[in-house]
Amino acid sequence: MSSSKVFTLEEVAKHNTKDDCWLIIGGKVYNVTKFLEDHPGGDDVLLSSTAKDATDDFEDVGHSTTARAMMDEYLVGEIDATTIPTKVKYMPPKQPHYNQDKTPEFIIKILQFLVPLAILGLAVAVRIYTKSEST
Structure with missing residues (x-):
């Protein structure tokens, strides 16, 4: 043909x-x-x-x-x-940062600072307490 x-x-x-x-x-x-x-x-x-x-x-x-x-x-x-239709590259839609539990961002930032500080304070307090118990 x-x-x-x-x-x-x-x-x-x-x-x-x-x-x-x-x-x-x-x-x-x-x-x-x-x-x-x-x-x-x-x-x-x-x-x-x-x-x-x-x-x-x-x-x-x-x-x-x-x-x-x-x-x-x-x-x-x-x-x-x-x-023939032209191929279009798929572009996912822009999406805001996903905050699963809907906690405001500033609270998360405060907790990221305070929680390690509280753990450190607790560790120091336990250390001081155990030293005072031994003397």
């Missing part, structure tokens, strides 16, 4: 079953229906990559040069890249 045909994502997305499976890899469209049963990773792997740009899925696996050479046999055309 000629690779001069240009498809939209919507057109390619309709081919998403075991009886009719098309993939988009590297800007090209492949009809892999006849290859589903022979795919070493199983047909589910290919079917899960339909209706989207599967280039990253394909590259992440690290296919051999033999596998890449086989692709020409299944080529049906090219994808109109303008029909």
